[in-house]
Amino acid sequence: MKKNIAITLLSISVIVLGMFLVITGKHEKKVCEPEGKHKAYHEGSLNAITQCELGHFEIKVVDDKLEGWFVGGGQDTNRSVRVPSDRIELSVFLPDGTNKQLTLSASPISLAGEKKDDCSHFEGSAGWLKEIKTFQALGKVFFKGKWQPLIIQYPEGYDRD
């Protein structure tokens, strides 16, 4: 008898707790990225510059145009990092074994007060960009006071870690 009473009281508590959990479970979903994976602000692919804590070069290819942004390291991928260059030269390695050259020109964000040699945003275009789905590229950039190799893997992004 006492056991039955205890079971009933427990059941009521469980139902009420269940209601609480169901009701409060409908909270807004947070976008949780797996630890170690950084979010690309422009929904492009992030390529770590040397290591991901230093900074990234986010690139996006639409049709024949390639856009790139130099951004912060770690979780600071929404913060731009300006580089003192007006162009970036890239050697592009295509899946069919051929190589191409691509020049990215500075495209300053005026609202951020950027200028041609103090700029985080670069653009370049080439007809062959339309045809390809994947490539690798190499270049270099003066980033945060030092020349750094620029390694690009598209579309998966590059992170040596």
Place this chain on the structure above:
Amino acid sequence: MSFWRIIFNSIRQHIGSSILAVVSIWLGVALLIAVFSLREQTHKTFTEIGTGIDAVLGPKGSPLQIVLNAVYHLEEMPGKLKWTYMKEVEKSPIVVEAIPFCTGHSYGGYRVNAVDRRFLTDFEYMPGHKFSFAEKEGGQGRAFNDAKEAVAGWEVAKKLHIKLGQTFNPVCGVKSGDPIHVNDFIVFVGILAPTGTPHDRAIYFPLTTFYGLEGHGATTAKMAEDEKYREISGAYLKIKRIRGGAMHPGVQDLKFGIDQSTEAQLVVPREVLPRLFSIIGWVDYVFIAVSLMVLALAGMFLFVALLSALRQRRRDMAIMRCLGATRRTVFGLVLSEALIICVIGGLLGLVFGHILVGIGAEQMKMETGIQFSGLYVCTIDYLLLPALFVIGTLTGLIPAVQAYRMGVLRNLLPIS
């Protein structure tokens, strides 16, 4: 005598504990309804109001503070930004228009905001809704033309008994004790039709008036004449739409660019509001937990009351069995009693909860500008009766099973 009559007779026999059980369920349910109704209405209204504004260009600082000030007329702006910067932003191909504003004044406890006239003619406070002065919608007068004119929100006009032609002196600040512009008389030329948003709780006058108010100094006065020196608190941005009515995706690039500057930031209210709800979300959960605990206690009280009543009514049950009631019948009588008590308490709680919200709605509207309604149907309204049915069944089950298993002869009084 009907089955229901027997149940009500039984409830009447232990009327004290029955009433207490009903009242405790009533209170628990009323609390739950009130909490949920307010929670859902708050979320809905905040979100709806927020989505009327595509984006706010504001100074560097807390995005939440900017939304609270620009959209809900709460808090203060964390700084100022240059007019020329706003004009640069307005040149963006995806910006339809930028409507600047300056905050920081008050009257009678209500915010007085300096705005571009387009705020009254072009601004959509909710998607597809613009301000109106039409009498048939509850408005009066017209938008301001002159520097010394103002319009009042509907709620302000009602509370401060504002009439057209009446003048006021704005207070330079939003706290009590802040200085008054005693030599600046602004005349009310319009009262906005009610919108059901916080805009009902503010007064609006022209930007030129703001810069020219006595006591602001020569630097501020110069802002009226020369854009180069002009500063504003912020600007409401209208962004281009793409097919389907969605905001142009370029807004993210625009936001990125502005956010990188030292001048300003772009805040999209619909992105910031979830953060607001997550900050106050735990308060919701505490209230919900308390309500559910009250309901659980009510259920447990009912269970104990039924069990105790059954002990006293064993003989009655045995007599009914003698008269021809089956085991199933007495089981049903006890279970139905529990369900009826739960449902009565629940229905009373449902009504009372909505009444509570209705009574509190006026006060809450005064405090927040947000319209609440006692007639709003929330999620719990749909879940309540099934949940009460489950709780009633659970609380009545063991006493009902005991009644079912009860021996007839040993529960009658001794016989020869």
Place this chain on the structure above:
Amino acid sequence: MIVQLKDLEMIYETWSEKTKVLDIPKFEVDNGEQVAVFGPSGSGKSTLLHIISGLLLPTRGSIEVCGEKVHELGEAQRDHFRSRNIGYIFQTFNLLQGYTALENVLLGMTFSPGKADRASAKKLLEQVGLGGKMKRRPYQLSFGEQQRVSVARAVANNPKLILADEPTGSLDPHNSVEIIKLLKEICKEHECSLVIVSHNMDMISYFERTVDFKKLNRVLDTKEAVI
């Protein structure tokens, strides 16, 4: 025959022993008959009534009441049978204290087929002399009045058989006589048979057919109660 019992045995079992309380080779009651069964207290008379009404199943034997083989019915079927065919009167009245006199009588009709008829219940109470006390609860009635309510309740469902278990056991001699007379009159009027058990020889004398329980129940005769 309204009641036919054959080779009835009732044995109660406990951990340590078995006790035979009834051993009745034959017992019959005719339609419309009024029978008084007399015997000492604790002799098993009430057990007999319980078995006839279907409240208890015998260990062995056949029970046919109102044309139904009661010993073959399931418990729920016996409950239905009892609601339709049997009216029960107890020594201690067994009225529901939370109900008025009228409601107690109505309860007698509730579990039988057909709607509980308020008008009939009122008429019955008038018939037993309680027309002016319908709204009183049992604690507001004398013992005699309570037993009258019990009588009215017993006939409320138009039973074919009324079983009265020491109906005058809690009453004074004057009320006892009144109740016995009332019972006989009501049974005659409603055309139902009556089996009454009692140890009070004064009351037994009002009945044409009497049965000595000591002779009916072989257990008492042979004193072989404990097996």
